[in-house]
Amino acid sequence: MGTTRVGVIGARGRMGVQAVRAITAADDLELAAEVGSADPLSVLTDAGAQVVVEFTRPDAVLENVRWCVERGLHVVTGTTGFTPERLDVVRGWLAAAPGVGVAVVPNFALGAVLMMRFAELAARWFESVEIVELHHPQKVDAPSGTARLTAERIAAARASAGLGDLPDATTDEVQGARGATIDGIPVHAVRARGLVAHQEVLFGGAGETLTIRHDSFDRVSFMPGLLLAVRRVADRPGLTVGLDPLLDA
Amino acid sequence: MGTTRVGVIGARGRMGVQAVRAITAADDLELAAEVGSADPLSVLTDAGAQVVVEFTRPDAVLENVRWCVERGLHVVTGTTGFTPERLDVVRGWLAAAPGVGVAVVPNFALGAVLMMRFAELAARWFESVEIVELHHPQKVDAPSGTARLTAERIAAARASAGLGDLPDATTDEVQGARGATIDGIPVHAVRARGLVAHQEVLFGGAGETLTIRHDSFDRVSFMPGLLLAVRRVADRPGLTVGLDPLLDA
Amino acid sequence: MGTTRVGVIGARGRMGVQAVRAITAADDLELAAEVGSADPLSVLTDAGAQVVVEFTRPDAVLENVRWCVERGLHVVTGTTGFTPERLDVVRGWLAAAPGVGVAVVPNFALGAVLMMRFAELAARWFESVEIVELHHPQKVDAPSGTARLTAERIAAARASAGLGDLPDATTDEVQGARGATIDGIPVHAVRARGLVAHQEVLFGGAGETLTIRHDSFDRVSFMPGLLLAVRRVADRPGLTVGLDPLLDA
Amino acid sequence: MGTTRVGVIGARGRMGVQAVRAITAADDLELAAEVGSADPLSVLTDAGAQVVVEFTRPDAVLENVRWCVERGLHVVTGTTGFTPERLDVVRGWLAAAPGVGVAVVPNFALGAVLMMRFAELAARWFESVEIVELHHPQKVDAPSGTARLTAERIAAARASAGLGDLPDATTDEVQGARGATIDGIPVHAVRARGLVAHQEVLFGGAGETLTIRHDSFDRVSFMPGLLLAVRRVADRPGLTVGLDPLLDA
Numbered sequence: 001m002g003t004t005r006v007g008v009i010g011a012r013g014r015m016g017v018q019a020v021r022a023i024t025a026a027d028d029l030e031l032a033a034e035v036g037s038a039d040p041l042s043v044l045t046d047a048g049a050q051v052v053v054e055f056t057r058p059d060a061v062l063e064n065v066r067w068c069v070e071r072g073l074h075v076v077t078g079t080t081g082f083t084p085e086r087l088d089v090v091r092g093w094l095a096a097a098p099g100v101g102v103a104v105v106p107n108f109a110l111g112a113v114l115m116m117r118f119a120e121l122a123a124r125w126f127e128s129v130e131i132v133e134l135h136h137p138q139k140v141d142a143p144s145g146t147a148r149l150t151a152e153r154i155a156a157a158r159a160s161a162g163l164g165d166l167p168d169a170t171t172d173e174v175q176g177a178r179g180a181t182i183d184g185i186p187v188h189a190v191r192a193r194g195l196v197a198h199q200e201v202l203f204g205g206a207g208e209t210l211t212i213r214h215d216s217f218d219r220v221s222f223m224p225g226l227l228l229a230v231r232r233v234a235d236r237p238g239l240t241v242g243l244d245p246l247l248d249a
Numbered sequence: 250m251g252t253t254r255v256g257v258i259g260a261r262g263r264m265g266v267q268a269v270r271a272i273t274a275a276d277d278l279e280l281a282a283e284v285g286s287a288d289p290l291s292v293l294t295d296a297g298a299q300v301v302v303e304f305t306r307p308d309a310v311l312e313n314v315r316w317c318v319e320r321g322l323h324v325v326t327g328t329t330g331f332t333p334e335r336l337d338v339v340r341g342w343l344a345a346a347p348g349v350g351v352a353v354v355p356n357f358a359l360g361a362v363l364m365m366r367f368a369e370l371a372a373r374w375f376e377s378v379e380i381v382e383l384h385h386p387q388k389v390d391a392p393s394g395t396a397r398l399t400a401e402r403i404a405a406a407r408a409s410a411g412l413g414d415l416p417d418a419t420t421d422e423v424q425g426a427r428g429a430t431i432d433g434i435p436v437h438a439v440r441a442r443g444l445v446a447h448q449e450v451l452f453g454g455a456g457e458t459l460t461i462r463h464d465s466f467d468r469v470s471f472m473p474g475l476l477l478a479v480r481r482v483a484d485r486p487g488l489t490v491g492l493d494p495l496l497d498a
Numbered sequence: 499m500g501t502t503r504v505g506v507i508g509a510r511g512r513m514g515v516q517a518v519r520a521i522t523a524a525d526d527l528e529l530a531a532e533v534g535s536a537d538p539l540s541v542l543t544d545a546g547a548q549v550v551v552e553f554t555r556p557d558a559v560l561e562n563v564r565w566c567v568e569r570g571l572h573v574v575t576g577t578t579g580f581t582p583e584r585l586d587v588v589r590g591w592l593a594a595a596p597g598v599g600v601a602v603v604p605n606f607a608l609g610a611v612l613m614m615r616f617a618e619l620a621a622r623w624f625e626s627v628e629i630v631e632l633h634h635p636q637k638v639d640a641p642s643g644t645a646r647l648t649a650e651r652i653a654a655a656r657a658s659a660g661l662g663d664l665p666d667a668t669t670d671e672v673q674g675a676r677g678a679t680i681d682g683i684p685v686h687a688v689r690a691r692g693l694v695a696h697q698e699v700l701f702g703g704a705g706e707t708l709t710i711r712h713d714s715f716d717r718v719s720f721m722p723g724l725l726l727a728v729r730r731v732a733d734r735p736g737l738t739v740g741l742d743p744l745l746d747a
Numbered sequence: 748m749g750t751t752r753v754g755v756i757g758a759r760g761r762m763g764v765q766a767v768r769a770i771t772a773a774d775d776l777e778l779a780a781e782v783g784s785a786d787p788l789s790v791l792t793d794a795g796a797q798v799v800v801e802f803t804r805p806d807a808v809l810e811n812v813r814w815c816v817e818r819g820l821h822v823v824t825g826t827t828g829f830t831p832e833r834l835d836v837v838r839g840w841l842a843a844a845p846g847v848g849v850a851v852v853p854n855f856a857l858g859a860v861l862m863m864r865f866a867e868l869a870a871r872w873f874e875s876v877e878i879v880e881l882h883h884p885q886k887v888d889a890p891s892g893t894a895r896l897t898a899e900r901i902a903a904a905r906a907s908a909g910l911g912d913l914p915d916a917t918t919d920e921v922q923g924a925r926g927a928t929i930d931g932i933p934v935h936a937v938r939a940r941g942l943v944a945h946q947e948v949l950f951g952g953a954g955e956t957l958t959i960r961h962d963s964f965d966r967v968s969f970m971p972g973l974l975l976a977v978r979r980v981a982d983r984p985g986l987t988v989g990l991d992p993l994l995d996a
Contacts, residue, residue: 128441177428192377192453204441207719221705456968470954626939675926690951702939
């Protein structure tokens with residue numbers, strides 16, 4: 001089995017630098033090209049890249065994806081800002097490029113992806129569930145995107161299983177803590193110096209609780225998931241959203 | 250050293266039954282009298298009780314305390330509903346009964362008392378702090394009384410040390426999770442089947458966190474604290490609120 | 499859909515009493531017979547039981563299972579002591595009774611079953627894994643049976659994925675803590691007053707950890723799993739070991 | 748109040764670099780001198796340093812401390828290798844230098860110091876206690892020095908309070924997990940990729956547990972404790988071991 005040639009767009013950014021390092025260290029991958037903001041994308045085709053890793057900005061990513069898809073290059077992107085409408089645009093391009101795969105991955109941490117998957121699997125078996133997400137105090141959004149997505153997937157699994165509202169007898173209440181109720185699932189948002197990115201999903205049934213917790217300490221945790229996506233995106237033509245479907249590829 | 254003779258008012262209630270059992274099992278205490286709702290309080294003096302344990306209801310406790318104080322009996326009560334005004338009433342009676350001790354104890358769990366004490370001691374050393382309290386879904390109040398008290402003590406300790414507001418960059422927020430901000434300290438309230446009574450205090454500073462957690466699984470956890478109060482109340486004339494001051498007696 | 503008629507052998511024991519209560523409360527099940535140690539098993543067939551719940555002792559369970567299988571009754575048993583040899587004996591009886599199902603379930607807690615399943619699914623994605631199990635100090639065996647089984651399943655999943663030994667640079671070591679290494683997976687055993695039955699599986703990869711924790715506070719946590727087994731055992735002829743295969747039935 | 752002039756020996760090492768940065772950023776401290784391995788110590792006196800921060804190696808620290816003490820400079824050192832004999836040597840030098848303070852600090856993390864203090868305070872109130880320490884897999888010693896010290900302090904506090912052995916009914920045991928029993932206290936040592944430095948002290952009594960946990964993610968967590976020691980060492984003549992006594996200065 002030969003190696004796969006990989007190009008990186010956004011190679012000088014925080015994630016791009018990590019990506020270059022991880023690809024270089026992987027035996028089955030070969031770093032073909034590094035594209036900075038001043039470089040033309042043609043560097044990628046000139047270097048014979050087969051898969052392109054894209055870490056740029058919301059205002060640049062779409063054009064980069066289009067360019068790659070039109071030239072038959074598979075793409076793995078971790079850039080944010082993919083609304084449903086933007087995903088549809090990408091689907092349109094892919095319809096005209098059979099065999100090309102694009103993976104849009106909001107979270108490359110395998111632990112986070114598994115946490116969400118397990119939370120979805122557990123949801124139907126427990127009467128109660130709440131989420132506590134904990135982050136550093138520089139974070140501007142609350143609850144976190146991962147927590148919202150987890151809540152949505154749990155809520156959908158509960159609905160499929162015919163579960164109703166969570167039990168809650170609260171009548172005497174003072175309000176105002178950071179956090180929200182997403183699709184009926186309470187999500188508590190803790191912000192404290194010293195924290196990085198953490199999330200706990202607590203399920204409760206009569207006499208027992210099941211807790212699934214993910215702790216992320218460092219951006220390096222995204223690299224195994226990135227490499228997994230790079231290795232599998234070519235075998236999964238069309239659009240893939242999230243790392244989850246790639247785990248079973 | 251002889252044994253102390255102890256009477257129990259409310260001896261047939263849930264807490265009273267536990268108290269009778271614990272006092273009976275203690276080598277240095279002697280169960281002198283059990284007073285149910287139909288029994289006259291004079292059973293206590295007839296039996297030579299020195300310390301009285303009181304577990305009744307908010308509408309009965311004050312009259313019971315007065316009766317005991319007037320007769321020189323020390324009292325330990327776990328009945329709820331003691332407002333600042335009610336505590337002042339008790340102080341008034343005690344002013345006329347030098348040497349008599351009354352302990353009003355909202356929470357007999359040693360672990361909870363130590364959690365609050367440690368939280369107060371740690372407060373000045375950390376930039377961030379938040380509280381997560383977790384209880385069964387039949388609980389009607391949120392946040393819990395213990396969590397509110399913890400937040401108040403932490404806030405006071407921070408103010409003494411000259412600490413300002415907690416760092417928090419949140420600008421993009423969805424609200425509505427169960428919980429409140431008490432004296433500036435966020436208190437998150439989780440309710441789930443399977444839980445009993447739990448609280449976690451999370452302190453955060455640059456690069457580190459310190460977490461103090463109390464888990465209470467059973468009413469039996471109140472007995473060591475109750476026995477401690479019974480043993481020490483006579484050596485502490487006047488009014489004592491909470492178990493905390495008795496720990497160092 | 500009609501109700502299923504259920505008989506309970508060992509109906510006066512701790513688990514049996516809970517089982518009787520749970521079956522009685524379930525709309526789709528009917529309590530047909532309660533068999534105590536002095537009652538003949540024929541009470542079950544006289545009452546038209548279709549499924550039999552068995553909670554007795556290792557020296558009684560085999561004979562009870564044989565009796566039921568020979569009469570075409572499905573069995574769910576939580577009695578301990580099923581060695582591989584004993585399971586083979588049951589398989590032999592079932593070979594002669596097509597259509598009859600027997601479920602031997604060491605742990606009915608859904609949370610424990612899901613914890614093990616998720617641990618097995620996560621195992622291939624992380625370089626490190628260790629188990630901490632925590633129980634009350636009256637427990638005589640260490641590590642717990644559930645922890646050993648979890649370790650075995652994790653070790654098998656790692657082997658399938660081609661993972662090698664866990665990273666560990668320890669050279670300067672004092673030994674002697676309670677706990678064992680099972681199939682290469684460290685299992686730490688904590689015993690403390692106040693605990694009931696708890697287990698944590700900690701996975702670690704570069705920059706992140708994933709923790710799966712189960713807390714069991716009360717025997718009532720076994721009832722949803724028991725009812726699940728009662729409802730599904732008839733649709734799964736032959737021998738089923740553990741609740742896990744029944745979850746997907 | 749004027750500023751304190753501070754010199755740093757080992758200013759180019761990992762801890763020294765952090766120290767230089769932290770001292771520079773503190774309003775009440777002035778960085779007077781940075782001493783690398785090629786620089787003469789006289790740089791310190793030439794620059795008028797009043798307090799010296801020392802982060803070097805076990806084979807260099809003693810000579811550095813002697814040099815400073817003889818010249819009336821206060822010292823805060825985080826270098827390892829201080830045996831009881833070495834501490835006695837330092838005490839000897841200090842006896843001849845009244846008014847000079849030396850602080851030997853194995854762990855500058857305030858959270859770790861408070862964890863140990865709280866563990867010591869809680870010890871007398873609980874029947875059971877165990878320690879779980881968790882570190883990255885490059886760590887060569889097990890259990891960690893902090894865990895051993897915590898166990899020793901807990902054991903001493905239990906002995907003072909007249910507590911006996913921990914309750915433990917284990918009779919059927921498989922052994923071999925990483926960890927030790929230190930002065931009768933079980934210390935479990937977990938090693939996993941992704942972890943940094945963490946410790947949990949679990950206390951258990953009837954029906955309740957109290958858990959004190961410290962998580963250290965980054966060397967920057969040592970800086971608040973270092974600055975505290977620098978500010979207070981001059982007011983505490985003689986030898987101080989550990990940060991703990993300085994907290995109350």
